[in-house]
Amino acid sequence: MELASKYNPAEVEEKWYEYWNRHRLFSSKPDSREPYTVVIPPPNVTGVLHMGHMLNNTIQDILVRRARMEGKNACWVPGTDHASIATEAKVVNRLASQGIKKTDLSREDFLKHAWEWTDEHGGIILQQLRKLGASCDWERTAFTMDDKRSESVLKVFVDLYNKGLIYRGVRMVNWDPKALTALLTKKLFSRKSTANSSTCAIR
Template sequence: MELASKYNPADVEGKWYQYWLDNKLFSSKPDGREPYTVVIPPPNVTGVLHMGHMLNNTIQDILIRRARMEGKNACWVPGTDHASIATEAKVVNKLAGQGIKKTDLTRDEFLKHAWEWTEEHGGIILKQLRKLGASCDWDRTAFTMDEERSESVIKVFVDLYNKGLIYRGVRMVNWDPKALTAL
């Protein structure tokens, strides 16, 4: 067998990454080993990886792989965030390109467009992380607006409200004149 004079990642990386995924080498199930978990601070559904993501995810991947080599039950949980304000801006711009104003839509109609945007663009960053060889437990991928997490957020907010730790009132923190909303 002759070795190539130059390393060609396409000949090697995809094959081995698929082998790792097929053999569930990044999967984690509770057992007697010391647990070690990292949850990706979820990137939003509006864009692609940038240098900040890369630095953060590289460090996380190093820590998770080290924990695995130390025999810990390492779990790196991937996910994405709805980035509501940023997503709204992207959807409003897309609709404007189609001649549709947000104010002409009902809340449900606008949410339909927002979910379509999320389904189309929401997985880009996670696909990029896979391409880079990130050792996440991909079966645990979550989205901050999925049913389970949304229910948890509502439960926590109601609990905090009932304990008097947060309140609801007419307050304006910041006004966005383009989106016409209080932030």
């Protein structure tokens, strides 16, 4: 058998990745093996993956594949993130290129455009990860704004609030002259220390 003098990924990578997926070699179900789980830091759906994502995900893939070789029940959970204001800016810019002003749309109409953007770019990102050879359990793919994740977040925060472990305060941190939006930080404060905050747009 004659070996090529140069490696041609087109002859190898797609063929074997399709084989791995067809035989569900990345799928993980709880069993008696030692678990090893990585939840991918979800990339924002503001565009496509960059070199930083490639490096980050390559390292995660190496760790997950090594765990599998060690006999562990390895599970790498894939997903994407909504990126909130950053995604909104992308959607507004695309609408502007089509001659549409956000202010002329109802909330429901704008959300429709936002979800179209999310479906398009989220799909691109996941396909890029597949092209990279990421050994994710694709049956577990999640999006931070899907119904299941949104319901879980609401439940946790309501439970913490009802237990008196956190309270909410609103502080204005900046004004966006382009989006004409007051950016507010809704901080969730622990009774003992300051917790993480999330930023949202208020009009």
